[in-house]
Amino acid sequence: xxxxxxxxxxxxxxxxxxxxxxxxxxxxxxxxxxxxxxxxxxxxxxxxxxxxxxxxxxxxxxxxxxxxxxxxxxxxxxxxxxxxxxxxxxxxxxxxxxxxxxxxxxxxxxxxxxxxxx
Amino acid sequence: xxxxxxxxxxxxxxxxxxxxxxxxxxxxxxxxxxxxxxxxxxxxxxxxxxxxxxxxxxxxxxxxxxxxxxxxxxxxxxxxxxxxxxxxxxxxxxxxxxxxxxxxxxxxxxxxxxxxxxxxxxxxxxxxxxxxxxxxxxxxxxxxxxxxxxxxxxxxxxxxxxxxxxxxxxxxxxxxxxxxxxxxxxxxxxxxxxxxxxxxxxxxxxxxxxxxxxxxxxxxxxxxxxxxxxxxxxxxxxxxxxxxxxxxxxxxxxxxxxxxxxxxxxxxxxxxxxxxxxxxxxxxxxxxxxxxxxxxxxxxxxxxxxxxxxxxxxxxxxxxxxxxxxxxxxxxxxxxxxxxxxxxxxxxxxxxxxxxxxxxxxxxxxxxxxxxxxxxxxxxxxxxxxxxxxxxxxxxxxxxxxxxxxxxxxxxxxxxxxxxxxxxxxxxxxxxxxxxxxxxxxxxxxx
Numbered sequence: 001x002x003x004x005x006x007x008x009x010x011x012x013x014x015x016x017x018x019x020x021x022x023x024x025x026x027x028x029x030x031x032x033x034x035x036x037x038x039x040x041x042x043x044x045x046x047x048x049x050x051x052x053x054x055x056x057x058x059x060x061x062x063x064x065x066x067x068x069x070x071x072x073x074x075x076x077x078x079x080x081x082x083x084x085x086x087x088x089x090x091x092x093x094x095x096x097x098x099x100x101x102x103x104x105x106x107x108x109x110x111x112x113x114x115x116x117x118x
Numbered sequence: 119x120x121x122x123x124x125x126x127x128x129x130x131x132x133x134x135x136x137x138x139x140x141x142x143x144x145x146x147x148x149x150x151x152x153x154x155x156x157x158x159x160x161x162x163x164x165x166x167x168x169x170x171x172x173x174x175x176x177x178x179x180x181x182x183x184x185x186x187x188x189x190x191x192x193x194x195x196x197x198x199x200x201x202x203x204x205x206x207x208x209x210x211x212x213x214x215x216x217x218x219x220x221x222x223x224x225x226x227x228x229x230x231x232x233x234x235x236x237x238x239x240x241x242x243x244x245x246x247x248x249x250x251x252x253x254x255x256x257x258x259x260x261x262x263x264x265x266x267x268x269x270x271x272x273x274x275x276x277x278x279x280x281x282x283x284x285x286x287x288x289x290x291x292x293x294x295x296x297x298x299x300x301x302x303x304x305x306x307x308x309x310x311x312x313x314x315x316x317x318x319x320x321x322x323x324x325x326x327x328x329x330x331x332x333x334x335x336x337x338x339x340x341x342x343x344x345x346x347x348x349x350x351x352x353x354x355x356x357x358x359x360x361x362x363x364x365x366x367x368x369x370x371x372x373x374x375x376x377x378x379x380x381x382x383x384x385x386x387x388x389x390x391x392x393x394x395x396x397x398x399x400x401x402x403x404x405x406x407x408x409x410x411x412x413x414x415x416x417x418x419x420x421x422x423x424x425x426x427x428x429x430x431x432x433x434x435x436x437x438x439x440x441x442x443x444x445x446x447x448x449x450x451x452x453x454x455x456x457x458x459x460x461x462x463x464x465x466x467x468x469x470x471x472x473x474x475x476x477x478x479x480x481x482x483x484x485x486x487x488x489x490x491x492x493x494x495x496x497x498x499x500x501x502x503x504x505x506x507x508x509x510x511x512x513x514x515x516x517x518x519x520x521x522x523x524x525x526x527x528x529x530x531x532x533x534x535x536x537x538x539x540x541x542x543x544x545x546x547x548x549x550x551x552x553x554x555x556x557x558x559x560x561x562x563x564x565x
Binding site for chain 1: 129130131132133135136137139140143174201222227
């Protein structure tokens with residue numbers, strides 16, 4: 001993998017957990033690529049239904065994955081979403097945060113796919 | 119060591135897979151991943167060594183899953199992993215019996231490793247303990263330990279069998295070296311209490327002022343030097359057996375305290391207020407004649423009757439006939455095995471010499487004599503010359519030798535001559551015989 005430009009993700013922590021075996025690493029990346037969009041979809045559904053509950057639950061589930069993939073720019077964002085959802089306020093702000101998160105993640109997907117030929 | 123089976127219950131597929139990969143890095147770990155609580159519960163028959171449980175599962179709460187697991191197997195450690203820090207939930211879970219609680223953050227990895235390490239050590243220790251207990255049990259399978267074919271010892275076997283079946287107090291009497299503690303252990307390790315502790319106290323070996331705290335424990339600060347709380351031997355033996363050796367040496371004050379504990383089946387630590395229920399089987403031993411002590415007023419009569427229970431009197435070795443030879447052979451073989459030596463045989467003359475000796479130190483003395491003989495012998499035989507007695511107490515045995523009266527007379531005179539440094543006048547006076555008799559015997563080389 002040659003990093004031509006700074007990436008939005010960092011796999012150090014993941015490697016720390018699972019070791020540096022490429023097969024395993026690709027497995028985990030595969031799961032990430034498969035499951036994360038679903039969580040974002042769920043959150044968008046929550047937005048439409050104006051359900052703080054659904055949004056909070058999925059933000060909560062997303063949190064460790066984002067941490068493990070070292071997506072620094074989303075570290076605070078996902079926590080803010082969870083907090084606001086728990087406080088049941090500011091759907092508007094939540095909506096823009098989710099949008100930012102989705103965009104960032106889409107970039108991350110592309111970066112990872114490129115880096116790992118997936 | 120058998121595989122360490124870890125259940126991960128986690129609905130976050132990514133996180134679950136990651137933990138699984140992570141824990142599988144150690145080939146000793148066998149990791150199973152479940153996405154729901156019910157899936158985990160269905161697989162409990164696989165007997166996990168550790169369960170890592172996500173607190174918020176789609177089908178049921180982590181707490182409910184934990185309760186179900188605990189119902190099946192209360193021993194299995196459960197770690198709750200949660201996405202968020204919530205002290206009150208954590209506390210509630212720990213109170214319900216969770217082994218640990220942590221948040222899915224960066225140091226989960228290290229904490230999991232540490233916990234697994236600790237649990238594995240714990241499991242290993244437990245299995246070592248149960249193995250050792252089993253070994254001890256085998257060691258005290260009483261027909262293997264207490265050897266003999268004499269009617270006297272067979273009588274002991276039948277009494278031990280009776281003692282094993284119930285919780286009756288057993289009082290063992292016997293001369294020194296007859297194996298009182300061995301009998302006590304044989305009873306304990308063959309009884310239903312075998313898996314609980316056997317605790318022995320030698321009453322005569324503990325200074326009078328310490329014995330109460332030794333037996334019943336003490337609270338911190340109850341007397342000078344009591345810097346911490348101490349659990350007494352009775353409490354240590356909880357569920358098991360306590361063996362009080364040399365009970366005849368117990369002073370009167372302690373006797374009444376012991377009596378109270380035995381009557382109430384509960385005790386109070388020295389300086390403490392709480393009463394503690396105790397469930398111990400009592401075995402006592404003495405080489406003193408307790409009946410006599412009772413008559414002399416040295417031993418409380420009420421305690422005496424309470425302790426008497428099933429009396430087992432171990433016969434002295436000299437009354438056990440050919441058991442002496444059987445045991446002699448056994449000790450020689452055992453010694454050779456322990457020291458990786460070839461087997462020895464015992465010559466007939468050596469056997470005769472053994473059979474003539476009274477063994478005031480009983481089996482313990484025989485063991486020492488045979489071990490010494492094995493060392494002294496240069497061949498593969500133990501003969502008369504290798505058997506040496508150190509004991510000076512020849513009374514009692516003397517008559518067992520079945521000599522003629524003439525031989526007895528010579529022996530007695532020889533003994534006294536040695537004792538009084540060949541002072542013939544003194545010996546004549548002591549034995550009330552004429553000194554000329556002694557002179558004549560010496561002259562005729564009879565002595």
